[in-house]
Amino acid sequence: MIRVIKRYGSRKLYDTEESRYASLEEIASWIRAGQQVQVVDNQSGDDVTVQTLGQIISEEGRRGRPVPPSELLHELIRAGEEALTSGVGRIQEGAGRMLQAGVDRLGPVRRMREETEALRRRLEELESSLESLAGDDGAD
Numbered sequence: 001m002i003r004v005i006k007r008y009g010s011r012k013l014y015d016t017e018e019s020r021y022a023s024l025e026e027i028a029s030w031i032r033a034g035q036q037v038q039v040v041d042n043q044s045g046d047d048v049t050v051q052t053l054g055q056i057i058s059e060e061g062r063r064g065r066p067v068p069p070s071e072l073l074h075e076l077i078r079a080g081e082e083a084l085t086s087g088v089g090r091i092q093e094g095a096g097r098m099l100q101a102g103v104d105r106l107g108p109v110r111r112m113r114e115e116t117e118a119l120r121r122r123l124e125e126l127e128s129s130l131e132s133l134a135g136d137d138g139a140d
Contacts, residue, residue, distance in 0.1 A: 003035050006042040007052065013039070028056045 005027065006014040015022040027037055031053075039052040061067040 001036075003030060003037045005037055005039045005052070007039050007048055008042050013052075014042070024052070024056050024059050027052070028060065031056075 004016045005022065006016060008014065013022050013024070013027065014020070015026075027039075031037060037049065038047065039049045040046065041048050057067050
């Protein structure tokens with residue numbers, strides 16, 4: 001579940017889940033713990049999550065904590081929306097390939113089951129014929 005944080009004009013951050021103000025450091029610790037957060041501007045309702053995450057990265061760097069390497073940040077800025085779009089495209093392509101591979105595997109399995117069922121019916125017919133022949137031999 002996404003934890004909603006409201007950002008006020010004074011840059012104060014209000015955690016709607018715990019009904020209290022929160023610091024950037026607290027939000028960073030929630031994110032490290034796996035919590036998904038969304039930050040919305042209280043007045044306009046705009047999503048300001050990206051800006052807040054940028055602030056967190058900046059604050060972490062000032063405090064001497066590890067931050068993403070500048071090369072990665074440069075690439076993110078250069079790539080912008082293209083990175084996101086191409087990443088989503090790659091995921092879609094991969095999912096499509098996996099789905100197709102699964103479907104391709106189902107065909108042979110289905111044919112094998114049909115063949116097995118046909119063999120089972122034929123075996124039952126042969127057993128029935130053998131029983132009938134054995135019964136005819138016993139009558140003599």
